[in-house]
Amino acid sequence: MSYFRPNIEAMQGYQPGEQPREQGFIKLNTNENPYPPSPRVLDALRAALTEDLRKYPDPLSQGVREKAAEVYGLRPDQVIVGNGSDDLLAMVCRASAGEGDLIVQPRPTYTLYETLARIQGARLLSVPFEDFARLPNGLVQKGAKVTFVSNPNSPTGTVVTTESLSELADRVDGILVVDEAYVDFADFHSLSLLDRHDNVLVLRSFSKSFSLAGLRIGLGFGYPALIDGLLKVKDSYNLTRLSQAAALAALGDLNYMREMVARVRATREDLSVSLARLGLEVYASQSNFLWARCLRPPARRVYEELKRRKILIRYFNHPGLQDCLRITVGTPEEIEALVRELRSILEEAAMS
């Protein structure tokens, strides 16, 4: 006899990218920022290491809401703070999609959406991209409770326009989640959607551009009524005191973030050129990773060979998108090491 719901019995848990406990890997597999967090964040954390840790955190992270509202030109009641944006993704499913309800996403995209749909016992419809620069038509589905669009998209790094998202927001039933986890690395963002769409939830993450994956901080922006509904299903104290202190300090030092982002973008362009020279098919990326296709040797072997040489990247084999690699943009030195090993692997394969 099982103690779990049938949908839980039937599902696999989400598989995060490998976090090797062994030292010495070049980690280009989980889209972390290669640069450290702002020194001001570390200072704020040091200052927060007091006996006050014995007390509960502010359940709403009100200070962070207020600061984020100021920074992004919103009101505090348009902001919700998550234990990572994954926490916010879970909240929107929990609040809006019951058993048998419909959740829609393009394919390929962030694989956590599917896991969250399964946890809810919801139906998931995945609509394949025909062209990564355009939203597939089939995304508009009658009765959909939640429609997910990651923009820039993962694992492709590609973007669609704000206009196309606005049009989608007009046409979908239910909530449109615009997951902007990678948007600080892009040429534009879509916060203007909040000017007129009461069904749009825009998500941000501190794990990439702010170099704070280890502290689990995400933001959600939407109409106050949308935010209020999500707050009902929020874990009572979802952010630690330290994560709240770090979030505040990070929002107070945007220039540092922008500088690190500029470096990553520059390295991204270099890497893109290098991969193309090696003969890989590279997609134009607006995020902190590159998505490339490698047929000879097969992408899986490239991934495994790199891992043997202590470089971790991510291997994907999506239907319709076989033999793809996702490479996080590291420091120039890390990327140089990657390109060197990759060249050697490709040369060995060509000779064999």
Next chain:
Amino acid sequence: MSYFRPNIEAMQGYQPGEQPREQGFIKLNTNENPYPPSPRVLDALRAALTEDLRKYPDPLSQGVREKAAEVYGLRPDQVIVGNGSDDLLAMVCRASAGEGDLIVQPRPTYTLYETLARIQGARLLSVPFEDFARLPNGLVQKGAKVTFVSNPNSPTGTVVTTESLSELADRVDGILVVDEAYVDFADFHSLSLLDRHDNVLVLRSFSKSFSLAGLRIGLGFGYPALIDGLLKVKDSYNLTRLSQAAALAALGDLNYMREMVARVRATREDLSVSLARLGLEVYASQSNFLWARCLRPPARRVYEELKRRKILIRYFNHPGLQDCLRITVGTPEEIEALVRELRSILEEAAMS
């Protein structure tokens, strides 16, 4: 038109105890520990303030699982780590109770159970205690997916025996959650339930005895198959790097925790005597708070008067248990201040 499920529309969110942003309150309302966390925890946190915060945490908190297994005499696969034990409570509901499924609890108890049941769209049956030292018979319900027992119970501070929990575990359908958030303050715990019940999940919290409410750390113990099911619905990276570091250090310094607990227990006995002398009806407590009834002046007025005097306690008005106050055990100085103000409030009421 609503973007939310009917069960979410109909519910109120969980209302945590007040966390005043204003300084100067004596906080005896949310069962925090009045003593600071172990110096070793603060040292470990300082050491963890490195650029590694840019990287994701270990998704399973494997180091904490291993240390907890060692400390509590279990295997690592019998341990799950939560972002507070609230996170674990949410996981068990999410994994086991679908829409319309039955969740059972005694009444009164921790009010979050009800919120979590509503989020799932589950049916909640609350069975009133007749005697706080005994589990009510009605707790055994055919088809129940989850049965919650908080032991020591909140807000009463009372306990039932391990034998009665073992008998309940044999008789319930589904999972029995034994929420031991306060158990370090009690004379005994019920981990031995895990010797033979594959449907028992025992929960622990670092928010009370370990003085770490601000870092959100909880542990769940159960059979490996039970833990595996819960892992499927866990947020992908639920604990920050810093909370994992703190949990490890706290588990490495149990003596400090036991010393602080001994102080709280001593103050609890003093406070219990003082409250009885003031004419309140006080329940015998095995936790870090006292539950008392106050009829004249009405408990609500006592709560409000104390708040005006910058002392926060909690006021409850449960059906069948009107006019009750829950007072967290603070330092001897805080408790002295409370008793002094309480005496003055009662005297003023007697004269008016």
